[in-house]
Amino acid sequence: MKRRLAAILAADIVDYSRIVGTDEAAALAALRLFRAEVLGPTVAGHRGKIIKSMGDGWLVEFSSAVEAVNCAIQTQERVSDNNLITLRIGVHIGDITHEEDDIFGDGVNVAARLEAWAEPGGIAISDSVYLSLDGTLTPSFDDEGDQELKNIARPIRIWTKAATTVERKVQNRQLRANGYSQLSISPVATSDERMDVQELAEGLTGDLDDKLTAVRWLTVAVREKPNPQDYFMKIVLRTRDDRLRLEVRLFEPMGRQIWSNKYDGNLSESFDWQDTTGEAVSLEVISKLLDAESDRLARIPPQDRTAEECLVEGFMQIRMGDARSFGDSLSSYTLAIEKDPELADAYGEAIWTTYAGMTVGFDSVEPFYKKQFQDWVARGRRLVGQSTILSVAIALADFQSNRDATPLRNAIAGALRRNPTDANVLSISAWSAIWCGETAIALDCFRKFERFGKFHPYSVPVRGGSALAALQMGNDKLAISVAQEGLKLSSTYPTFHAVLASAYALSKQSDKAAAALAMYRELVPDRTISSWKAMNDYGGSEGGKRYFEGLRMAGLPE
Numbered sequence: 076m077k078r079r080l081a082a083i084l085a086a087d088i089v090d091y092s093r094i095v096g097t098d099e100a101a102a103l104a105a106l107r108l109f110r111a112e113v114l115g116p117t118v119a120g121h122r123g124k125i126i127k128s129m130g131d132g133w134l135v136e137f138s139s140a141v142e143a144v145n146c147a148i149q150t151q152e153r154v155s156d157n158n159l160i161t162l163r164i165g166v167h168i169g170d171i172t173h174e175e176d177d178i179f180g181d182g183v184n185v186a187a188r189l190e191a192w193a194e195p196g197g198i199a200i201s202d203s204v205y206l207s208l209d210g211t212l213t214p215s216f217d218d219e220g221d222q223e224l225k226n227i228a229r230p231i232r233i234w235t236k237a238a239t240t241v242e243r244k245v246q247n248r249q250l251r252a253n254g255y256s257q258l259s260i261s262p263v264a265t266s267d268e269r270m271d272v273q274e275l276a277e278g279l280t281g282d283l284d285d286k287l288t289a290v291r292w293l294t295v296a297v298r299e300k301p302n303p304q305d306y307f308m309k310i311v312l313r314t315r316d317d318r319l320r321l322e323v324r325l326f327e328p329m330g331r332q333i334w335s336n337k338y339d340g341n342l343s344e345s346f347d348w349q350d351t352t353g354e355a356v357s358l359e360v361i362s363k364l365l366d367a368e369s370d371r372l373a374r375i376p377p378q379d380r381t382a383e384e385c386l387v388e389g390f391m392q393i394r395m396g397d398a399r400s401f402g403d404s405l406s407s408y409t410l411a412i413e414k415d416p417e418l419a420d421a422y423g424e425a426i427w428t429t430y431a432g433m434t435v436g437f438d439s440v441e442p443f444y445k446k447q448f449q450d451w452v453a454r455g456r457r458l459v460g461q462s463t464i465l466s467v468a469i470a471l472a473d474f475q476s477n478r479d480a481t482p483l484r485n486a487i488a489g490a491l492r493r494n495p496t497d498a499n500v501l502s503i504s505a506w507s508a509i510w511c512g513e514t515a516i517a518l519d520c521f522r523k524f525e526r527f528g529k530f531h532p533y534s535v536p537v538r539g540g541s542a543l544a545a546l547q548m549g550n551d552k553l554a555i556s557v558a559q560e561g562l563k564l565s566s567t568y569p570t571f572h573a574v575l576a577s578a579y580a581l582s583k584q585s586d587k588a589a590a591a592l593a594m595y596r597e598l599v600p601d602r603t604i605s606s607w608k609a610m611n612d613y614g615g616s617e618g619g620k621r622y623f624e625g626l627r628m629a630g631l632p633e
Contacts, residue, residue: 077172077173078170078171078172078180079170079171080168080169080170080171080182081136081137081138081168081169081171081182082136082137082138082139082140082142082143082166082167082168082182082204083134083135083136083137083143083166083167083168083169083171083178083182083183083186084123084133084134084135084136084137084143084146084147084164084165084166084186085132085133085134085135085164085165085166085183085186085187085189085190086114086132086133086135086147086150086162086163086164086165086190087131087132087133087162087163087190087191088106088131088132088160088161088162089161089162089163089195089196090161091130091131092131094159094160101159102159105157105159105160106131106160108299109154109157109160111262111297111299112262112296112297112298112299113150113153113154113297114133114150115262115277115280115281116262116277116280116281116284116297117146117149117150117153117281117284117285118135118146118150118277118281119274119277119278119279119280119281119282120146120149120278120280120281120282120284120285121137121142121143121145121146121149121281121285122137122138122139122142123135123136123137123142123143123146124136124137124274126173126178127178132190134178134183134186134187136171136178139207140166140168140203140204140207140208141207141208141209141212143166143204144166144198144200144204144208144212145212145495145496147164147166147198147200148198148212148215148236148495148496149496150162150164151164151196151197151198151236151238152496155196155238161195161196162195162196163190163191163193163194163195163196163197163199164190164193164197164198164199165185165186165187165188165189165190165191165192165193165198165199165200166186166189166198166199166200166201166204167181167182167185167186167189167200167201167203167204168182168201168203168204168207169181169182169183169184169185169186169203170182171183184226184227185201185224185227185231188224188225188226188227188231189201189224189231189233191225192222192224192233193235194235194237194238195238196237196238197235197236197237197238198216198235198236199219199233199234199235199236200216200233200234200235200236201231201232201233201234202231202232202233202234204234205232205234209519209522209523210491210515210516210519210520211491211495211501211504211516211519211520211523212491212495214488214489214491214492214495215236215491215492215495216234216235216236217234217235217236217237218232218234219232219233219234219235220232220233221233255292255293255294255383255387256292256293256294256306256364256368256387257293257294257295257296257302257304257305257306258287258293258294258295258296258305258306258307258308258360258364259295259296259297259298259300259301259302259305259306259307259308260280260283260284260287260295260296260297260298260308260310261297261298261299261301261307261308261309261310262276262277262280262297262299262310263276263277263279263280263310263311263312263321264276264310264311264312265311265312265313265314266313267312267314269314271342271345272312272314272342275312275319275342275345275349276312278349279310279312279321279349279352279353280297280310282349282350282353282357283308283310283353283356283357283360284297286353286354286357287357287360287361289498289531290361290498290531292368292387292390292391292532293364303328303329304328305328306325306326306327306328306364306367307325307326308323308324308325308326308360309323309324309326310322310323310324314342317341317342317343318339318340318341318342319339319340319341319342319345319348320337320338320339320340321337321338321339321340321352321356322335322336322337323335323336323337323338323356323359323360325360325363325364327367333363333367334359334360334363336356336359338352338355338356340352365391368387368391369391372384372387372388377410380410380414381414381415382410382411382412382414382415382418382421383411383415383418385407385408385410385411385414385421386407386408386411386418386420386421386424388407389404389405389407389408389411389421389424389425389428390404390424390532391532392404392407392532393428393532393533393536394532394533394534394535395535395565395567395568396535396536396539396565396567396568396570397565397567397568397598398432398437398438398439398440398567398598399439401428401431401432401435401437401439401440402432402437402439402440402443404424404428405425405428405429405432405439405440405443408421408424408425408428409425409443409447412425412451412454416454417458419455419458419459419461419462419464419465420462420464420465422451422454422455422458422462422465422468423455423462423464423465423466423467423468423469423503424464424468424499425443425447425451426448426451426452426455426465426468426469426471426472427464427467427468427471427503427506427507428440429443429444429447429448429451430448430468430471430472430475431506431536432444433610433611434510434607434610434611435569435570435599436569436599436601436602436606436607437599448472452469452472455468455469456469463489463490463493463494463497463500464490464499464500464503466486466489466490467483467486467487467490467500467503467504467507468503469486470482470483470485470486470487470507471483471486471507471510474507474510474511475610475611478614480511480512480513480614483507483511484508484511484513486507487504487507487508487513487516490503490504491504491520495523498524498531498533499531499533501520501521501523501524502520502524502531502533502536502537502540504516504520505517505518505520505521505524505537505540505544506536506540508520509540509543509544509547509613510611510613510614511613511614512613512614512615512616512618512619513614514544514547514548514616514618515548517540517544518541518544518545518548521537521540521541521544522541524537525537525541534564535561535564535565535568536568536570538557538558538560538561538564538571539558539561539568539570539571539574540570541557542554542555542557542558542561542570542571542574543570543574543622544618545557546574546577546578546581546618546621546622546625547613547616547617547618547619547621547622548618549618549621551578551581551582552582554574554575554578555574555575555578555579555582557574558570558571558572558574558575558578559571559575567598569595569598569599572591572592572594572595572598573591573592573595573626574622575587575588575591576588576589576591576592576595576625576626576629576630576631577621577622577623577624577625577626577628577629578625579591579629580625580626580628580629581621581624581625581628585628585629588625588628588629588630589629589630591629592626592629592630592631595631596631602631603631603632603633604623604626604627604631604632604633605633607623608623
């Protein structure tokens with residue numbers, strides 16, 4: 076028997092015997108739906124494999140501790156408002172051995188003990204797992220110290236993530252009911268009983284769920300039966316010998332088909348085909364939904380839109396990353412706040428967008444900064460507890476006025492603790508981190524956004540942030556590569572040109588630096604080093620100083 080190192084996730088349903096005893100039919104139905112709509116797709120989306128199912132518990136193997144923990148967090152989030160199913164989850168890295176359909180070893184034993192140690196709705200991980208995590212995940216866990224676990228020879232240092240609070244569950248339900256568009260994804264259906272085809276179907280379901288969930292203006296769920304008000308994706312995987320065909324249909328609410336396509340592949344190349352097909356389908360679906368929602372909103376006079384519809388429109392408008400995009404987005408956020416002065420996310424997005432636009436140097440943002448920014452900050456303070464995004468935005472505004480980075484660092488850590496997989500939270504936390512000089516944390520957030528938010532309207536600013544973080548950490552080659560890729564998404568986002576100007580200058584490529592700076596100054600003609608630093612000096616960090624030095628060398632006036 077061959078042993079290997081793996082990350083093991085152990086999950087168990089709390090009080091399952093009592094639930095079955097109370098209403099067996101309801102418990103079994105809930106279990107079936109949980110397995111089909113939550114656990115299977117989430118595990119597959121994080122490249123895990125369910126090794127063993129015990130009816131009310133599961134052992135899942137991952138090659139990466141980070142994937143295992145991300146899977147654990149997402150699973151708990153997606154089951155947090157289930158009235159029947161509450162989970163405990165434990166994760167450990169250790170040696171395992173496979174024998175037929177079972178799994179043994181230190182990784183399994185410790186993970187099982189950690190699962191039993193976790194509180195209902197919570198997660199417990201070992202120190203070896205914690206040490207593998209990046210800065211987007213570590214804030215989520217509390218140090219419980221060394222603990223004795225039953226039948227484990229040595230003490231294990233345990234880190235825990237608490238259960239989702241009742242308040243968070245209420246917020247989750249409100250988020251789903253507040254007017255955002257809703258998309259139901261059917262689990263990928265296949266009549267082929269081969270295990271590798273079944274796993275491929277589950278993997279595709281998980282990939283689509285993972286990618287589409289990151290779209291902020293869309294509420295996504297895997298459901299066998301859609302709600303009448305949902306957009307709905309019906310997906311079938313057909314096979315003939317080793318040939319594959321994925322048939323995808325997208326329906327608008329009330330059932331009219333608005334798009335369909337077929338994707339062919341071969342079972343011998345299923346892993347690569349799964350990745351490329353999942354991405355292709357996601358891009359198509361987001362494009363079609365974006366068009367459909369933009370058309371729907373355009374038919375509604377501004378005075379008749381809900382506050383949430385104005386907020387969604389603001390998300391959509393920023394995706395090109397140019398001056399007009401930022402101005403239009405802020406106009407939509409302003410209207411959202413006028414319609415609902417209690418809409419906390421609208422204040423958070425408005426404050427962050429204004430600060431970001433001023434840092435870039437957009438004239439279109441300046442009127443909002445002069446007339447409304449401080450009012451948004453003052454009115455938003457009383458709503459901070461209702462929005463993770465707003466909590467960071469308020470701390471960012473305070474940092475802009477007093478240059479004290481500590482409260483902003485704490486706000487970023489708190490945001491990542493509460494919402495480590497939310498694409499908007501990752502984006503805003505990343506930019507806030509880079510602005511206060513925490514470049515390593517920013518880079519972690521930007522990298523994670525690439526996984527969770529590739530199809531998000533903030534993809535352009537995030538790509539710019541990734542390039543800037545690379546430059547500030549001294550990797551000019553990577554900064555240039557990322558910025559050049561970003562220009563394929565938008566040639567009018569100034570940060571790409573500024574990063575290229577600085578990176579080329581620092582790399583002694585003066586002609587390219589001058590050309591990039593000329594492009595930047597076409598977009599932001601009045602920017603100087605001093606006006607830039609007056610708005611944002613990147614916390615006085617060494618990386619910020621390096622950025623400015625490169626811009627000086629490229630020719631940006633002092």
